[in-house]
Amino acid sequence: MGLFLVEPLVAFYAFASFLVYPLVQQYVYRRLWQELTNTTYPVSDDTSRCSANASNHSSHNEEVQKAASLFSLYTELFSMIPSLAVTLILVTYSDRRGRKVAIVMPLIGSLIYTLSFLAVSFFELNLYLLIASSLVSALFGGSGTFLGGCFSYIADLCEDGQQKTLRMAGIDMVIGLLSGVASLSTGYFLRAAGFNWPFFVSAVFLCFNLLYAIFVLEETVKIPPANADAAEDGSPRCAAFRRLASGIFHMFAAGSERRNILLVLLLLVFTTFSFANGGGLSSITLYELNEPLCWNEILIGYGSALSTTVFLTSYVGLAVFSRCGIPSLVIILIGILSVMTGLALVAFAKTTLMMFLVRIPMLLAIMPFPVLRSMMSKIVSKSEQGALFACVAFVESLSGNVAFAVFSSLYAATVAWYPGFSFLLASGLCFIPMVLLGAVALLGPEEEAGEAKETEALIPGEEGLAGDESHNPALA
Structure with missing residues (x-):
């Protein structure tokens, strides 16, 4: 008997990912420093590295900052397209063949990437092999695929709208707590054992996660008999790809015009906010390594851990606001304003103190994501949850990857005259989701529940789906 608990998967995935993520830019930065300057990277026990060899440090720092930013840009560009395609395919496909396919595949890709990083670090291989490894791992999907599968899994289990919102917010909280613990430990881990051990530990956690997903996690979607696909047009492969191509189209085609407009507006709010938030945060580590902060690995670990507390505080804020009856759109607006203020600061x-304090205005920054996911999930039928979250994961991955590429190149171009320009731009871009949120308010989001029922009634053959316990084995 398996378990209907996806939270342990998310927890270990977050810990393994954030054990490595803060180290990636630091490792690339140090290797590029050695290659470009032919000097040893300055490691100091002080809170700032700027005090060491200050005369030579400034001349080398700008060159390495640009090279590290461009390296990150190339990595994202090579992995973006395959990752987006696989995300769209696997999460949509999970409506028919089960959610686990969208969960297991990206775990395999993450394991490949982590092992590649371990090999490059341990054997001091060519740094650009990391770009090739990111391309290979992207063929299995990325974090967007994994989270899309997990959110679809939760949507299958939850019937009540508020329960769905809080459980999706709980996923974000779990990500925050475990990633915070991982980020806090990376600095000490790096100083005590170097880069190899964190990569190895991350790989071990990913292996454990993979075993849990394959052998313990129970499937929520009832998989049809193996010959069901063949019965439709004589070719199981053709039938599968036909559903794959038409799933998202039917999600929009079967809905009313008002529902489709509302869904598109919510997707645009999600996309633009994800772009501004992800772009603003993409260069934080490089900014902290740059003058005048010049943080060492310990401070970067503390900063990353403090940043991840927003997942916990956002969950608490969402729970409190929901109990107080605050409208969903107001909760989203508060989260957008939180990000806008924090990035501007x-x-x-x-100074180090100021860099820690700017995290305070961003304590509610994650609230818009689970609310938007829940709002979109409530206005589509049960059989369309995979198609919906494929769209959500696709636009989230697309906006995140494009934002990373755009802001990495922008940071490289502006670091010489004003390193903070990219953060100001990201803050200003938050006005776009705010305007779109106003359009959602004018459309009348308070009718979501009724619209959801209307949507189910309009879809042929879906009238009794909401009460079909065979679709949700956890309720059987």
């Missing part, structure tokens, strides 16, 4: 942070 980062642009002017010139």
Whole structure:
């Protein structure tokens, strides 16, 4: 008998990912420093590296900053397209063949990437092999695929709208707590054991996660007999790809015009907010390594851990606001304002204390994501959850990857005259989801529940689906 608990998967995935993520830019930065300057990277026990060899440090720092930013850009560009395609395919396909396919595949890809990083670090291989490994791992999907599968899994289990919102927010909280613990430990881990051990530990956690997903996690979607696909047109492969191509189309085609407009507006709010938030945060580590902060690995670990507390505080804020009857759109607006304020303050942070304090206005920054996911999930039928979250995961991955590429190149171009420019731009871009949120308010989001029922009634053959316990084995 398996378990209907996806939270342990998310927890270990977050810990394994954030054990490595803060180290990736640091490792690339140090290797590029050695290659470009032919000097040893300055490691100091002080809170700032700027005090060491200050005369030579400034001349090398700008060159390495640009090279590290461009390396990150190339990595994202090579992995973006395959990752997006696989995300769209696997999460949509999970409506028919089960959610686990969208969960297991990206775990395999993450394991490949982590083992490649371990090999490059341990054997001191060519740094650009990391770009090739990111391309290979992207063929299995990325974090968007994994989370899309997990959110679809939760949507299958939850019937009540508020329960769905809180459980999706709980996933974000789990990500925050475990990634915070991982980020906090990376600095000490790096100083005590170097880069190899964190990569190895991350690989072990990913292996454990993979075993849990394959052998313990129970499937929520009732998989049809193996010959069901063949019965439709004589070719199981053709039938599968036909559903794959038409799943998202039917999600929009079967809905009313008002529902489709509302869904598109919510997707645009999600996309633009994800772009601004992800772009603003993409260069934080490089900004902290740059002058005048010049943080060492310990401070970067503390900063990353403090940043991940927003997942916990956002969950608490969402739970409190929901119990107080605050409308969903107001909760989203508060989260957008939180990000806008925090990113604007980062642009002017010139001291260690200030860089820590700018995290405070961003404590509610994650609230919009689970609310938007829940709002979209409530206005589509049960059989369309995979198609919906494929769209959500696709636009989230697309906006995140494009934002990373755009802001990495922008940071490289502006680091010489004003490193904080990219943060100010990201803050200003938050006005776009706010305007779109106003359009959602004018459309009348308070009718979501009724619209959801209307949507189910309009879809042929779906009238009794909501009460079909065979679709949700956890309720049987």
